[in-house]
Amino acid sequence: MWRYTVSKGPGVQRMFDAIAGSYDLMNRVMTLGQDQRWRRFVVYKAQDPGSGWALDLATGTGDIAALTRKTCPASRVIGADFAQNMLKEARKRFAPLDISWQACDANFLPYADNSFASVSFGYLLRNVDDAGAVLKEVHRVLKPGGRVVCLDTTPPRKNLWYPLVRFYFRFGIPFLGRFIAKDESAYAYLTGSTMDFYSADALAAVFTAAGFQEVGYQRFMLGTIAVHWGRKQE
Numbered sequence: 693m694w695r696y697t698v699s700k701g702p703g704v705q706r707m708f709d710a711i712a713g714s715y716d717l718m719n720r721v722m723t724l725g726q727d728q729r730w731r732r733f734v735v736y737k738a739q740d741p742g743s744g745w746a747l748d749l750a751t752g753t754g755d756i757a758a759l760t761r762k763t764c765p766a767s768r769v770i771g772a773d774f775a776q777n778m779l780k781e782a783r784k785r786f787a788p789l790d791i792s793w794q795a796c797d798a799n800f801l802p803y804a805d806n807s808f809a810s811v812s813f814g815y816l817l818r819n820v821d822d823a824g825a826v827l828k829e830v831h832r833v834l835k836p837g838g839r840v841v842c843l844d845t846t847p848p849r850k851n852l853w854y855p856l857v858r859f860y861f862r863f864g865i866p867f868l869g870r871f872i873a874k875d876e877s878a879y880a881y882l883t884g885s886t887m888d889f890y891s892a893d894a895l896a897a898v899f900t901a902a903g904f905q906e907v908g909y910q911r912f913m914l915g916t917i918a919v920h921w922g923r924k925q926e
Contacts, residue, residue: 704819705775708752712777716753716785718872722865723913730843730912730919731756734812737921738841740764741809747772747833749798750816754782754791756843760812761789767809772796798826803833810834814843818889827902834924840904845886846895846911846918853914861886861916892918 711718719727734756738746743766748757750773757771772794773779779793796802798816811830817823830840848857861883869880890898892909895918899907904922911918 700819700821708773708775709777712753712775712781714872714874715778715781716755718868721868721872723917726913728755730917731759731814733910733919734814734841734843735759735763737919738810738812738839741767743767744809744835745770745807747803747808747811749773749796749801749811749813749830750819751782751793752778752814754786754793756812756814757782757791758786758789760810761786761791768792770794772798774798799829801829801833805832806835807833808835808838810839810841812841812843816844817842817895818844818885823890823895824898824902827899827904831903831924836924837926838924840899840922840924842895842899842920844895844918844920845882845889845916846892847887847889847916849915851915857914857916886916892920895920 708715738760741764745768746760746764748760748769748771751757751771752773754771757769760767761769770792771782773782774795774797776795779795783793798813798820811834817826820826827840834840848854865883866880892911896907896909899920899922903924905925907920907922909918909920
């Protein structure tokens with residue numbers, strides 16, 4: 693039977709616009725300061741694009757785009773997001789850096805085929821309706837041989853740490869959201885979207901199905917964070 697489903701997009705956009713001012717502080721507190729290390733790993737796995745273009749999708753307040761620009765000084769960097777308040781924060785934080793901040797929807801990228809030497813994104817795929825379709829768009833705009841790198845949450849494995857991690861996701865993160873960001877519901881959404889998201893193995897298979905080669909991943913923070921990567925065929 694055909695069933696109507698509501699797109700995540702408008703709600704996610706409103707949510708990120710609402711928490712833009714406290715987003716960085718929440719990330720530092722939630723991750724015990726580890727989030728910057730993961731972002732540096734993303735830039736490392738994306739490799740130096742030389743004088744080519746690097747695209748950071750769902751750039752948020754711009755950390756990965758800025759790290760790319762600082763680490764690869766010859767690169768030309770675009771930081772793109774569909775939440776305007778996030779882009780405003782990014783522009784303020786990294787005003788001295790030569791980065792092009794652009795508004796766009798990851799489902800329909802406004803870039804030509806084979807444009808970018810690398811595409812990175814943090815916390816994007818968990819917030820879209822069809823991760824496979826977004827990855828195909830990313831594949832389209834990458835140059836042959838270009839690399840994609842993805843940072844996102846992933847459901848924790850059921851091991852010795854599972855009860856503690858589940859408790860933190862269910863109660864700890866929403867509490868921090870209420871206390872720091874004044875928005876408990878946004879961070880309760882984070883918990884739900886993580887637990888319902890692909891496992892790291894399953895997401896790697898989605899990358900392969902989208903056409904990427906040499907797909908791999910590495911977990912962090914008791915298995916609740918994963919960085920995936922792949923390459924477009926030469």
